[in-house]
Amino acid sequence: MKFGPEEHAHITAAIHEAEKTTSGEIFCVFAHRVSGYGDVVLAWAAGLALTVPLLMIPFGFNPAWLPGFSAGWTAAHLAATEITVGLSVAAYAAVQLFVFALVCLIGSLPAVRRWMTPRTLRASRCRRAAMNQFLAHGLHVTENRTGVLIFASEFDHHVEIVADEAIHGLVGPEVWMDAVAALAGRLKQDRAAEGYEAAIALCGQVLAAHFPPASPDPNELPDRLVEI
Secondary structure, three states, X not given: OOOXXXXXXXXXXXXXXXXXXOOOEEEEEEEOOOOOOHHHHHXXXXXXXXXXXXXXXXXXXXXXXXXXXXXOOOOOHHHHHHHHHHHHHHHHHHHHHHHHHHHHHHHOOHHHHHHHOXXXXXXXXXXXXXXHHHHHXXXXXXXXXXXXXXXXXXXXXXXXXXXXXXXXXXXOHHHHHHHHHHHHHHHHOOOHHHHHHHHHHHHHHHHHHHOXXXXXXXXXXXXXXXXX
């Protein structure tokens, strides 16, 4: 998902319009992803590589199932036993390696990787990324501590709104849910710019109710959307 110049201009205008009614500051960030989740794919691959061969044992798994692992002719019972044990270990390891590689390959598909990743983990990493962006862009150093970050991650299908200390103390998290729902709903419809405009307007209303325009009222943060 990409934002063209016209969409960036609409979002900038929406922020500018919302900030006319408040001394608060609104900043927007759109992340294409906050993590590669390679650790999650590796965890799945390792877990299935350990589990799948074990699940095959009750079905009589033996090396002869795999091409090139048949014991063939043997000279004596003792030799046959040693060869069979060695082939069984090798076949077991080969199945593990195959399962591990297959899961890693399938996990490289974005939709599958998203399915593999628990929703709580995606939410946690998005929240951490949103806080990092909040600090990186200086929303925590506005004069009245009234900065609000509107953050969305495309890969994670997750939206976060982070409010600074002054506004957070007056407004509970549930107040922002309309703005979160407005952005998330339009992201699902591939109307991201409209979603940001709607969320900005709703956040502006919340800020205006508690922090009316000051005089003077400098614009402390740039009115724009940042893509990362």
